[in-house]
Amino acid sequence: MDEQEVSICRICRLHETRTRTVFGEGDPEARIMFIGEGPGENEDLLGRPFVGKAGQLLDKMIAAMGLSREKVFICNIVKCRPPNNREPSPDETASCTPYLLRQIEIVRPEVIVTLGRPASQYLLQTKNSMSKLRGNWHSWRGIRVMPTYHPAYVLRQYTPETREAVWSDLKHVLVALNLPVPRAKSD
Numbered sequence: 001m002d003e004q005e006v007s008i009c010r011i012c013r014l015h016e017t018r019t020r021t022v023f024g025e026g027d028p029e030a031r032i033m034f035i036g037e038g039p040g041e042n043e044d045l046l047g048r049p050f051v052g053k054a055g056q057l058l059d060k061m062i063a064a065m066g067l068s069r070e071k072v073f074i075c076n077i078v079k080c081r082p083p084n085n086r087e088p089s090p091d092e093t094a095s096c097t098p099y100l101l102r103q104i105e106i107v108r109p110e111v112i113v114t115l116g117r118p119a120s121q122y123l124l125q126t127k128n129s130m131s132k133l134r135g136n137w138h139s140w141r142g143i144r145v146m147p148t149y150h151p152a153y154v155l156r157q158y159t160p161e162t163r164e165a166v167w168s169d170l171k172h173v174l175v176a177l178n179l180p181v182p183r184a185k186s187d
């Protein structure tokens with residue numbers, strides 16, 4: 001599978017309103033895969049995941065982990081922007097899932113970090129709230145999954161509690177991978 005195949009996808013209605021598909025990017029051998037919900041306006045224009053304000057915060061979170069965008073893999077549940085940034089509908093998500101599954105199969109990450117409620121609930125097939133999900137390890141087909149707050153949510157709730165919660169989740173990931181835990185915080 002490559003970006004080209006996704007770029008011509010017309011399986012669901014999201015293709016009608018997209019500017020560009022957003023395949024995902026990063027190291028195909030990454031140990032950590034970040035999965036968001038779906039492209040927003042900037043991502044739709046540029047064809048790259050997490051390049052708007054939330055993306056800048058994600059970059060900071062990754063930098064705080066002592067890593068860089070190039071060393072992880074970043075993608076979304078759906079590859080086309082839902083109009084007005086609405087949540088992807090169940091049929092859109094279902095149509096796009098084969099692409100995500102193949103990305104996970106190819107990268108074979110040791111840890112998946114799901115960003116926000118829709119991505120976390122969808123991957124883990126649960127209706128539990130983020131306050132229950134985040135901070136705890138889950139498993140998806142044998143891969144460890146750490147849900148954490150979406151960076152867009154962190155920007156809306158820019159409190160020490162929210163930022164510390166995310167940093168705590170990311171520290172769990174570093175420890176699980178035997179990576180050094182930098183002192184820096186995720187802000």
Ligand code: URA
Nearest residue numbers: 036037038039049050
């Ligand atoms: N929000 C997401 O969930 N994904 C992106 O790529 C950008 C913003």
